[in-house]
Amino acid sequence: MSDLAAALDVVGARWALLIVERLLDGPQRYGDLQRDLGVPTNMLATRLRELEAAGVLLRLPLRHNTRAYALTDRGFALREAIVALGTWGGKDT
Amino acid sequence: MSDLAAALDVVGARWALLIVERLLDGPQRYGDLQRDLGVPTNMLATRLRELEAAGVLLRLPLRHNTRAYALTDRGFALREAIVALGTWGGKDT
DNA sequence: CGGCGCACTTGCATTTTGCAAGTGTGTCCG
DNA sequence: CGGACACACTTGCAAAATGCAAGTGCGCCG
Numbered sequence: 001m002s003d004l005a006a007a008l009d010v011v012g013a014r015w016a017l018l019i020v021e022r023l024l025d026g027p028q029r030y031g032d033l034q035r036d037l038g039v040p041t042n043m044l045a046t047r048l049r050e051l052e053a054a055g056v057l058l059r060l061p062l063r064h065n066t067r068a069y070a071l072t073d074r075g076f077a078l079r080e081a082i083v084a085l086g087t088w089g090g091k092d093t
Numbered sequence: 094m095s096d097l098a099a100a101l102d103v104v105g106a107r108w109a110l111l112i113v114e115r116l117l118d119g120p121q122r123y124g125d126l127q128r129d130l131g132v133p134t135n136m137l138a139t140r141l142r143e144l145e146a147a148g149v150l151l152r153l154p155l156r157h158n159t160r161a162y163a164l165t166d167r168g169f170a171l172r173e174a175i176v177a178l179g180t181w182g183g184k185d186t
Numbered sequence: 187c188g189g190c191g192c193a194c195t196t197g198c199a200t201t202t203t204g205c206a207a208g209t210g211t212g213t214c215c216g
Numbered sequence: 217c218g219g220a221c222a223c224a225c226t227t228g229c230a231a232a233a234t235g236c237a238a239g240t241g242c243g244c245c246g
Contacts, residue, residue: 004114004175007182012107014234021097030193040235045194064243065192074184081181082097084174089100091170107203123224133204138225157212158223 010054011078015039015047020056020075021082027060027070051075103147104171108132108140113149113168114175120153120163144168 011017018037022028034044048069051057056075060068104110111130115121127137141162144150149168153161
C-alpha cells in the first residue's frame with residue numbers, strides 16, 4: 001500500500017480533513033465543530049472516534065459532560081497537506 | 094465554502110487522488126490504471142469522467158479504441174498536496 | 187425537582203461504492 | 217471473409233457509507 005493510500009485510509013473519509021483543519025486553530029468542542037462545519041452529528045461522532053483511534057486527535061475533558069477535541073502532534077503534522085490542498089482549491093485556474 | 098472544501102469537492106472522492114498520483118508519472122491508459130491501482134472498473138470510469146469535467150485531466154485518443162489519460166496543468170498543480178499527504182502517511186510516528 | 191444545554195445515539199432513507207458479467211468496436215490470424 | 221481477442225467501458229444488483237430527524241443520559245441552575 002502506497003504512502004498516499006495509507007494517508008487516505010486515515011483522513012480520506014468525508015469530513016475528516018475539514019475537522020482537522022478546524023482544529024488547527026486550537027481545541028474545539030463538539031457543538032462548535034458541528035455548527036462551524038455543518039457536519040451531521042452522527043458523522044461527527046464517528047469521525048472523532050476514528051481520528052482519536054488513529055492518534056490524530058484526543059479528547060480533553062473540561063467539565064461534567066463537556067469536552068474539547070485537540071490535535072496531537074500527528075494531527076498538526078497534517079497542516080502542510082491541508083494548506084497545499086486549500087491553496088489548490090482556492091485557485092480558479 | 095472554504096478552499097479546502099472546494100478542493101475536496103473535486104478530489105475528495107474515493108480513488109480520485111490515487112488516480113492523479115499515478116498520472117503524475119505521465120499519461121496512462123485505462124487498463125494500466127485499473128491494474129496498478131486495483132480500482133473497480135465502474136468507479137474508474139466515473140472518476141475519470143468527473144476529473145475530466147473538473148479540468149484535472151484530459152483524454153488523449155491514441156488509436157481506434159485506445160486512449161490515454163493525462164493531467165492538465167491544474168492536475169499537475171496537485172503534486173504538492175499529494176506529496177505532502179504521502180509524506181504524512183509514510184511517517185509511522 | 188423540573189427544565190436546560192451539551193454530547194452524543196438510534197432508526198431509517200438515500201447515496202456511494204464494489205463485484206461480476208455483459209457490450210461495442212476495431213485489429214489480427216487463418 | 218470470419219472468428220477470436222484486446223481494450224474501454226456499461227449495467228445490474230448487493231453492501232457499505234452518509235445524512236436527516238428524533239431521542240437519550242446527565243450534571244447543573246433556579
